[in-house]
Amino acid sequence: MARGQKTVEKEIADSAAVVFEEGRRRVHxxxxxxxxxxxxxxxxxxxxxxxxALKKIVTENFEAVQKKLTEIERERLERxxxxxxxxxxxxxxxxxxxxxEIILEDAFDDxxxxxxxxxxxxxxxxxxxxxxxxLEVIETLxxxxxxxxxxxxxxxxxRTFSNVLPTSASSAxxxxxxS
Numbered sequence: 001m002a003r004g005q006k007t008v009e010k011e012i013a014d015s016a017a018v019v020f021e022e023g024r025r026r027v028h029x030x031x032x033x034x035x036x037x038x039x040x041x042x043x044x045x046x047x048x049x050x051x052x053a054l055k056k057i058v059t060e061n062f063e064a065v066q067k068k069l070t071e072i073e074r075e076r077l078e079r080x081x082x083x084x085x086x087x088x089x090x091x092x093x094x095x096x097x098x099x100x101e102i103i104l105e106d107a108f109d110d111x112x113x114x115x116x117x118x119x120x121x122x123x124x125x126x127x128x129x130x131x132x133x134x135l136e137v138i139e140t141l142x143x144x145x146x147x148x149x150x151x152x153x154x155x156x157x158x159r160t161f162s163n164v165l166p167t168s169a170s171s172a173x174x175x176x177x178x179s
Contacts, residue, residue, distance in 0.1 A: 035144050037136035041119045041129070046145055050117065057103055057110045058151065058158075064106055065155060068098050099151040100142070115141075 034042040058065060103111050109123075115137050116126035126134070141147040 043140040057107045061106045097148045
């Protein structure tokens, strides 16, 4: 791997740590009460089961998400280099929304099931709601639970671990093989 490539990857990994920290500060406390949408549908607060469902969706689409986040981060780093060290750009807040977009595009059925669950319905029952009600549920999750921030934080943490774990795993394999 070329030296320049290693530098870019290190900058991206460092940036992931910054995104995680910013996300941790922003998503400090999740709500515990349902929120009513303008159409009157109650969106329940996220629970551990909902987070497991989100994790499954993100994990199954991790490559696409990782590619998009890397693209966003490279663009941010290029802008940072153009501006110089006098101006510090924050981690891109659009990354969380990019994750939501990828999930809705690449994992639509799972995302639909998740959204239905958030209003206490089956996917079939959720199908029958007026189209704007679906958007209201997504808007509520974005505004009330900072879903993009949560997903961004989760992925930054996952990226941090994925940079650490392969090395640890290969070390364990080498130990087992007697290398």
